[in-house]
Amino acid sequence: MSTTTKTTATKGKKYDGFTEEERDAMKERAKELKTSARRGTKTDTESDVLAKIAEMPESDRVIAERLHAVVKANAPALTPKLWYGMPAYARDGKVVCFFQSAAKFKTRYATLGFSDGANLDEGAIWPTSFALTGLTADDEARIGALVKQAVS
Numbered sequence: 001m002s003t004t005t006k007t008t009a010t011k012g013k014k015y016d017g018f019t020e021e022e023r024d025a026m027k028e029r030a031k032e033l034k035t036s037a038r039r040g041t042k043t044d045t046e047s048d049v050l051a052k053i054a055e056m057p058e059s060d061r062v063i064a065e066r067l068h069a070v071v072k073a074n075a076p077a078l079t080p081k082l083w084y085g086m087p088a089y090a091r092d093g094k095v096v097c098f099f100q101s102a103a104k105f106k107t108r109y110a111t112l113g114f115s116d117g118a119n120l121d122e123g124a125i126w127p128t129s130f131a132l133t134g135l136t137a138d139d140e141a142r143i144g145a146l147v148k149q150a151v152s
Helices: 020-039 046-055 058-074 137-150
Strands: 005-007 014-016 079-083 086-091 094-100 110-114 129-132
Touching: 046 058, 046 079, 046 086, 058 079, 058 086, 058 094, 058 110, 058 137, 079 094, 094 137, 110 137
Parallel strands: none
Antiparallel strands: 005 014, 079 086, 086 094, 094 110, 110 129
């Protein structure tokens, strides 16, 4: 039986619920909220983000470290924090952008995502997430520009 589909014993129907990875992320988010409430909002959460990045497999860790540096350099007003167990960057407590490792959800590529609080609006359609398999200097410059625009 896979982690994404469960069969009920009585009716033989398939249940398409949350994957184990999704449940783990929700548990991590609940833990983050409890920790935040205990600490208060004035604590430095960057050390938590850096510790989480250090735990990642090398392929994700390299991207997350570079992404962290790019965000810090281009949007120093954003506060690093954990969000569903992943690095995120917030303004006034609201997440603007976030990193999702490939290993966490067993996907083909890591993702850089932007929330609806990011100022990336461009006409009637614009991207809100990007697949990351590596980062070149050009990629970092593009991400830097996106992050600057997101907080403008």
